[in-house]
Amino acid sequence: MRISTKGRLATTTALATIGLIAGMIWWANQEVEDASGRRRQTTELTRGLTELRLVTFEYMLHRHERPRQQEREVTERLARLIDASPFSGAGQREVLDHLREHSAAAHRLFEELAATPGADGANTADAESTRRFEAQLSSRLLILQQESLADAFRLTDFSAERINAAQQRVVIVILAGLALIALTTGGAAWLINRKVLAPIKRLEEATREVAAGNWNYKLDLAGDDEIADMSRNFDAMTHSLRTSFAQIERSNQELAALNQEIEAFSYSVSHDLRGPLRSMDGFSLALLEDYGDKLDDEAKDSLQRIRAASQRMGRLIDELLGLSRVTRAELKLKPVNLSEIAREIADTLAQQQPPRAVQWQIEEGLMVHADKALLQIAMQNLLENAWKFTGKVDEPVIRVGATERDGKQEYFVADNGVGFDMVYADRLFGAFQRLHHESEFPGTGIGLAIVQRVIRRHEGTIRVEAKPGLGAAFFFQLREQSHG
Amino acid sequence: MQNPQARAGAVAAITVMIVVAVALAYASGSGMFTKPAAPIEKLGIALATTPDAALLHIAAAKGYFAEEGLAVTLTLVSHGKVALDLLARGQADLASAADAPFVISVLKGERLGIAATVVNVPNEMAIVARRDRGIAAPHDLLGKRIGVTLGTNGEYFLWAFLIRHKLAPDSVTLVDMPPGRMAQELASGTIDAVSTWEPIRSKAHAALADNARTFTGADAYTATQVVVGRSEFLKARPGAVERLMRALLKAEAFNRSQPQQALEIVADRLKLEPKGLLESGWKDFQLKVDLRQSQLVTLEDQARWAMARGYADQGPVPNFLLHLHLDALLAVLPERVTVVH
Numbered sequence: 001m002r003i004s005t006k007g008r009l010a011t012t013t014a015l016a017t018i019g020l021i022a023g024m025i026w027w028a029n030q031e032v033e034d035a036s037g038r039r040r041q042t043t044e045l046t047r048g049l050t051e052l053r054l055v056t057f058e059y060m061l062h063r064h065e066r067p068r069q070q071e072r073e074v075t076e077r078l079a080r081l082i083d084a085s086p087f088s089g090a091g092q093r094e095v096l097d098h099l100r101e102h103s104a105a106a107h108r109l110f111e112e113l114a115a116t117p118g119a120d121g122a123n124t125a126d127a128e129s130t131r132r133f134e135a136q137l138s139s140r141l142l143i144l145q146q147e148s149l150a151d152a153f154r155l156t157d158f159s160a161e162r163i164n165a166a167q168q169r170v171v172i173v174i175l176a177g178l179a180l181i182a183l184t185t186g187g188a189a190w191l192i193n194r195k196v197l198a199p200i201k202r203l204e205e206a207t208r209e210v211a212a213g214n215w216n217y218k219l220d221l222a223g224d225d226e227i228a229d230m231s232r233n234f235d236a237m238t239h240s241l242r243t244s245f246a247q248i249e250r251s252n253q254e255l256a257a258l259n260q261e262i263e264a265f266s267y268s269v270s271h272d273l274r275g276p277l278r279s280m281d282g283f284s285l286a287l288l289e290d291y292g293d294k295l296d297d298e299a300k301d302s303l304q305r306i307r308a309a310s311q312r313m314g315r316l317i318d319e320l321l322g323l324s325r326v327t328r329a330e331l332k333l334k335p336v337n338l339s340e341i342a343r344e345i346a347d348t349l350a351q352q353q354p355p356r357a358v359q360w361q362i363e364e365g366l367m368v369h370a371d372k373a374l375l376q377i378a379m380q381n382l383l384e385n386a387w388k389f390t391g392k393v394d395e396p397v398i399r400v401g402a403t404e405r406d407g408k409q410e411y412f413v414a415d416n417g418v419g420f421d422m423v424y425a426d427r428l429f430g431a432f433q434r435l436h437h438e439s440e441f442p443g444t445g446i447g448l449a450i451v452q453r454v455i456r457r458h459e460g461t462i463r464v465e466a467k468p469g470l471g472a473a474f475f476f477q478l479r480e481q482s483h484g
Numbered sequence: 485m486q487n488p489q490a491r492a493g494a495v496a497a498i499t500v501m502i503v504v505a506v507a508l509a510y511a512s513g514s515g516m517f518t519k520p521a522a523p524i525e526k527l528g529i530a531l532a533t534t535p536d537a538a539l540l541h542i543a544a545a546k547g548y549f550a551e552e553g554l555a556v557t558l559t560l561v562s563h564g565k566v567a568l569d570l571l572a573r574g575q576a577d578l579a580s581a582a583d584a585p586f587v588i589s590v591l592k593g594e595r596l597g598i599a600a601t602v603v604n605v606p607n608e609m610a611i612v613a614r615r616d617r618g619i620a621a622p623h624d625l626l627g628k629r630i631g632v633t634l635g636t637n638g639e640y641f642l643w644a645f646l647i648r649h650k651l652a653p654d655s656v657t658l659v660d661m662p663p664g665r666m667a668q669e670l671a672s673g674t675i676d677a678v679s680t681w682e683p684i685r686s687k688a689h690a691a692l693a694d695n696a697r698t699f700t701g702a703d704a705y706t707a708t709q710v711v712v713g714r715s716e717f718l719k720a721r722p723g724a725v726e727r728l729m730r731a732l733l734k735a736e737a738f739n740r741s742q743p744q745q746a747l748e749i750v751a752d753r754l755k756l757e758p759k760g761l762l763e764s765g766w767k768d769f770q771l772k773v774d775l776r777q778s779q780l781v782t783l784e785d786q787a788r789w790a791m792a793r794g795y796a797d798q799g800p801v802p803n804f805l806l807h808l809h810l811d812a813l814l815a816v817l818p819e820r821v822t823v824v825h
Contacts, residue, residue: 090740091740105703108703129647129651129652132647133647133650135785136648136704136785139781139784139785140703140704142778143706143778143781143782144778146776146777146781146822147776147778150776150777153819154819157819
C-alpha cells in the first residue's frame with residue numbers, strides 16, 4: 001500500500017475514532033440531561049404530594065374552606081404533572097399508574113370527608129358510625145398519600161439510577177476512547193517505524209555509503225510504496241553512475257596514454273630535428289668560413305639565409321620542447337609571491353634594453369598558491385609580450401595587479417601597447433598563432449599557448465581584453481587553495 | 485531513551501496498561517466479581533394455598549431458594565391464620581399470612597416480626613351475597629347472616645366494608661366457618677353472604693352463578709400478605725432471612741418479566757386453571773417485596789378492630805414498628821423499605 005494511501009487511511013481512522021467518541025459522549029450527555037430533567041420533575045411531584053399532605057392535615061384539623069380549595073388545586077397540578085411525566089419504562093409507567101390511581105382515590109376520599117357532616121348533632125349510634133367512618137377515611141387518606149410519596153421517591157430513584165448509568169457510560173466511553181486512541185497511536189507508531197522510518201534510515205545509510213565512494217552499495221528494498229520506488233530509483237541511479245564512471249575511467253586512461261604518446265612523439269621529433277638543423281647551420285658556417293673568398297655575394301646571402309632559417313627553426317623547436325615540458329612537469333604547489341616574480345622579470349627586461357623607459361606598476365604582496373617554476377614561465381611570456389608590444393609607444397606602461405571578479409581573485413598583466421581587435425581573440429592562445437607580422441614584432445607565436453597551458457594545469461582560467469592602439473590586458477584566475 | 489519511535493511505543497503501552505488497570509478497578513468496584521458461596525441454610529416456611537403467597541410459590545418452583553443457598557421446607561395450609569398457628573407451635577421458622585391474623589397474634593402476646601410484605605391487592609377481598617335474600621346494595625346486608633373465618637382478614641374486611649358504608653358492624657350476624665366450607669354453605673342458603681379472599685371468593689361466586697352479588701372495597705381495605713417470623717429467630721438468623729429476601733426478589737423479577745409463566749406456575753401449585761386464576765383478578769395482585777410506612781397505619785387500624793372485636797383486651801395500640809424486622813430487606817434492597825426508621 002502507498003504511504004499516501006496509508007496516510008489518508010490513518011487520517012480517516014483517526015477522524016472517525018474522534019467522531020465516534022464525540023458522538024458517544026454527546027449521546028451520554030443527552031442521557032444525563034434527560035435524566036436530570038426527569039429528576040427535576042419528580043422533585044416537583046414530591047413537592048406537590050408533600051403540599052397535599054399538609055393541606056389535608058390542615059383540613060382534618062380545622063375543616064376550613066381554604067385548605068379544601070388548596071387541596072383541589074394541588075390535586076389538579078399533580079394530575080398535570082403525572083400526565084406530562086416523560087417516564088416510559090414499564091416499571092416507571094406502573095408507578096405512574098399507581099400515582100394517578102392513588103391521587104384520584106385520595107381526592108375522592110377527601111371530598112367524601114368534606115361532605116360528611118360532623119358527628120356532634122347525631123344520636124349515639126350514628127355518632128359512633130360517623131366517627132369510625134371518618135377515622136377510616138383519614139387512615140385511608142394517610143395510607144394513599146404515604147404510598148404516593150413512596151412512589152414519587154421510587155421515581156426519584158429511577159432518575160438517580162438513570163443519571164448514574166449515564167455517568168458510568170460516559171466513564172466507559174472515555175476509557176474505551178482512550179484505549180482506542182492508545183492502540184491506534186501505538187499501531188501507527190509501529191507501522192510508521194516499520195514501513196517508513198526504518199527504510200528511510202537504510203536510505204540514509206545508502207546515501208552515506210555512496211557519498212563515501214561505495215558505488216556498489218545496493219538498497220534493494222521490497223514493497224510497492226513510495227520508499228520502495230525511491231529505493232529502486234536509487235539502485236538504478238548508482239548502477240547508472242557506476243557505468244558512467246567506468247566509461248570515464250576508460251576514456252581518461254585512453255586519453256592519458258594518447259597524451260603520453262603525443263608528448264613522447266613531439267619530444268622525440270623536436271629532439272631528433274635539432275641534429276640535422278645543427279648540421280645545416282654548422283656546415284653553412286663552415287662553407288662561409290672556409291670558402292667565403294670563393295663564393296660570390298649571392299651564394300653568401302643564400303648561406304646566411306640557410307643559417308637564419310636553421311636557427312629560427314631551432315628556436316621553434318626549443319619553444320615546442322618548452323611547451324611539452326610545461327605539460328609534462330609535475331606540479332609542486334606552494335605559496336608564491338607573484339609580485340616578486342613580476343619585479344624580477346621586469347628588472348631583467350630593463351637591463352636587456354636600457355634605453356627603453358617603460359613605467360612599471362607592479363602591485364605589492366600578490367600571493368598565489370601555485371607551482372613557482374610554471375608560474376614564472378607564464379609571467380615571463382606575458383611580461384615579454386607586454387614589453388614587446390609597447391615598443392612603439394611613447395610612454396609605455398605595464399601593470400601587474402589583482403582585482404575581484406564574481407567573488408573570485410583575478411590577476412592581470414596589462415599594457416598600453418598596440419593592442420588588437422577582439423574579433424581575433426579566440427585565435428590568440430593557439431600555438432604558432434600571431435596577430436602581427438614577425439617583421440613588425442618578432443616572435444614564434446607560441447608564448448600565449450604556453451601561458452594558457454600553465455593556467456589550465458592550475459585548474460584556472462585566462463581571458464583577454466584589448467583594443468587596437470590602446471593596449472591589451474590578460475586576466476587569469478587560479479584554483480583557490482582548499483582550506484580543508 | 486534515544487529512539488523517539490521506541491519512546492512513543494512505550495508511552496502508548498503505558499497508556500493502554502493504565503486504561504486496562506482503571507477498567508479492572510472499575511469493574512471490581514461495580515461488583516462484577518462474585519463472592520464465594522456460603523454454606524446452605526435450612527428454613528421451614530408455612531404458607532397458604534392462596535394466590536397471596538404467589539412469590540413464595542414462584543421462588544420454590546423456580547429454584548430461587550436453592551440458588552440463594554437455602555434448603556426450604558414448605559408446609560402448605562388452607563389459610564394464613566393456620567400458618568401462624570404452626571409458627572406459634574414452633575413447627576415452622578416462618579409463616580406467610582395476612583396482616584389481620586398477624587395483628588391478633590401480636591395482641592395476644594406473640595413475639596412476632598414481619599420480614600417483608602409480599603403482595604398488595606386492593607380488590608381481592610369481597611363479600612359475595614345471595615341476591616335472592618334481597619341483597620343488592622351494601623345496606624341490604626343489615627341483619628343478614630354472613631359467613632367469615634373468624635380472626636382472619638375476611639372478618640376484618642367485612643368490618644371495614646360496613647364502616648366504609650356507614651353501617652354499624654354489629655348490625656350483621658357473623659357465622660364462623662373454615663374457608664373450604666364457605667361456597668357450599670352459601671349455596672345451600674344457611675348463610676346470606678360470605679366475606680372472604682381468593683380463590684374462595686371466586687368459588688362462592690361460581691356456586692351462586694347469577695344469584696351472586698359481589699361487593700368489593702378497595703377504599704376500605706387493601707389485602708396484604710406478610711412473611712412473619714418469631715422475633716428471636718429473625719434476629720438470630722439474619723443471613724437466612726436475607727437470602728430469603730433475595731430469592732423473593734428474584735421471584736418478583738421473574739413475575740415482572742415473564743407474567744404468563746408466573747401465572748401458570750401459581751395456578752399449577754394452587755391446583756387451579758390459569759384461566760380461573762386470571763378471572764379471579766390476578767392482574768390486580770401487586771407482587772412486590774417491601775416494607776411500607778403506610779402499612780403501620782393499617783396494622784394500627786386492625787389492632788383497634790381486634791380489640792373492639794374482643795380478640796384482645798382494650799388498651800393502647802401496640803407499637804408495630806417494633807414488629808417490623810427491617811434489617812434483612814435493608815441489607816438486600818434498602819430502597820424497598822419506606823418505613824420511617
